[in-house]
Amino acid sequence: MDLSYSEDEAFRAEVRGWLEDHLSGEFAGLKGLGGPGREHEAIEERLAWNRHLAEHGWTGVSWPAEHGGRGLSLWQQVIFHEEYARSDAPNRVNHLGEELLGPTLMAFGTKEQQERFLPRILAVEELWAQGYSEPGAGSDLANVQTRARLDTDGWVIDGQKVWTSNAHFSQWLFLIARTEPGSQRHHGLSFLLVPIDQEGVEVRPIRQLTGGSEFNEVFLTGARTAPDLVVGEPGDGWRVAMALLGFERGVSVLGQVVGFARELGGVVRLARDNGAIDDPVVRDRLAGLKAELEVLRWQALRGLSVVGGSDAGAPSVFKLAWARWHKRLGEVAMDVRGLDGLVASAAPYELDDLQRLYLFSRADSIYGGSDEVQRTILAERVLGLPREGR
Ligand SMILES: Cc1cc2nc3c(=O)[nH]c(=O)nc-3n(C[C@H](O)[C@H](O)[C@H](O)COP(=O)(O)OP(=O)(O)OC[C@H]3O[C@@H](n4cnc5c(N)ncnc54)[C@H](O)[C@@H]3O)c2cc1C
Known part of the structure; x- marks a missing residue:
């Protein structure tokens, strides 16, 4: 190649x-x-x-x-x-609609669903949020407790989602809910498309350490959606939900690596400007980050070249590697920034780019599958170690 x-x-x-x-x-x-x-x-x-x-x-x-x-x-x-x-x-x-839901509708949606939603995603007329996580279902997603039942007018949904990115400015939520009463784990779940702007949906932004509110709690209380807005068969939502996650690790990771290079460049420039570069330990750490970034890029390319192939561990290895790298970048950035990096520069809580980078990168080893979850995947599916007890 x-x-x-x-x-x-x-x-x-x-x-x-x-x-x-x-x-x-x-x-x-x-x-x-x-x-x-x-x-x-x-x-x-x-x-x-x-x-x-x-x-x-x-x-x-x-x-x-x-x-x-x-x-x-x-x-x-x-x-x-x-x-x-x-x-x-x-x-x-619009990345959740464009990169996650769109390909999922192409694979599992009906012709009507495709015609109804895909053009509006492409035109950026309707934005989407992802309603998977719940207070008791994050890493253990199969523990979803949100329920939905079909009555004469459509689906009625009750439950709570959490960490729902972008829900405060999106029009639609794709979610998984338990539609077969008494079902356990990944059985009896359905993948539903739910309009956010309705009485039964309340979106409460969560204020984050960075000062912003990128994600939300979403309360569903008798929320409604049309009977035909289930993707795939009712009860088969787990399969659809997992396929959607497969699209998450797409080609855009190469853009992510370029974005990392830009961030690293910013830290190097600051180190030159404020003299931190004269410290051999700082120089060594920056050089290490630069070299590892090159390795990340090749790992990302390798991951793409084996999509659907035999290297089941490649996405997990890449997730572990970039999350670790990016968290370290945040730490080095704060060291380069020096003592005044410990205070917000403007009232009431306005952080600069490097402070945000440091704080937000703490989440890198949590979202998109935490470090521990990635290691479990590698242990069970690649190394063939015994499965963890539930
Ligand atoms: C910035 C950000 C954006 C997000 N956006 C969305 C979104 O748009 N939609 C959405 O649905 N979700 C979203 N999430 C939620 C994210 O998917 C979850 O945070 C993640 O799945 C972890 O779940 P949890 O927070 O419930 O933590 P938990 O699952 O409770 O985990 C807590 C800790 O325990 C560890 N742990 C859990 N189980 C095990 C185990 N079996 N073995 C070893 N260790 C374990 C975890 O690794 C973690 O360190 C977002 C999260 C973040 C940080």
């Missing part, structure tokens, strides 16, 4: 040129906004940018043309995400 993907360099030039031309004027000020720990920033403006991308065919780049997507090859997708991150374009607001 040619990992320099040289035949696609013309495409790289096209993406880079488009981003340079369009990240200007009203959008110029959005550069760098909305990254991890900063999702609360400039939502309306980022939404406008996301719709601008859509108008020019830069949403759904991996989606096949039959569903309105751009149908890029795998390497072109890698290039798109790398160039997007390199340009410092703002984080897209």
